Amino acid sequence: MEENDFVSIWLEESGNPAIEELTQLNLDVASNAVKTLANKGLSENDLAISLDINPDEVKRWLMGRHPFSIKTIKEISGILADYSTKPEGKQEI
Numbered sequence: 001m002e003e004n005d006f007v008s009i010w011l012e013e014s015g016n017p018a019i020e021e022l023t024q025l026n027l028d029v030a031s032n033a034v035k036t037l038a039n040k041g042l043s044e045n046d047l048a049i050s051l052d053i054n055p056d057e058v059k060r061w062l063m064g065r066h067p068f069s070i071k072t073i074k075e076i077s078g079i080l081a082d083y084s085t086k087p088e089g090k091q092e093i
Contacts, residue, residue, distance in 0.1 A: 022067070029073050030062050036080045050079045 037047060044062060048055035051072075060066035068076065 022070075025073060026061075026068050027064065029068060029076055030064060033076055033080060034062055036083050040083050040086070042083065047076070047079065051075055 033047065037043065044058045045055045048058040051058070057066070061068055061072075
């Protein structure tokens with residue numbers, strides 16, 4: 001693709017709306033996760049166990065240092081929904 005083509009120029013000037021939307025979704029999921037964990041008395045480690053991933057990865061996600069994939073967003077959203085339907089306190093993992 002030529003460097004000066006219309007699409008490249010437009011993307012450089014206005015950004016990629018799909019990337020901006022995914023970035024906002026990442027921020028929203030991270031914020032919701034932090035709030036839900038706090039409200040339910042859970043830790044980042046509890047979420048990591050539920051997702052079956054390294055706790056450091058969860059920490060990077062929630063601090064905004066690493067983006068979520070669409071698959072991970074769906075998994076986290078499902079787990080947070082499960083947490084929301086259970087009573088306060090430590091959840092079954």
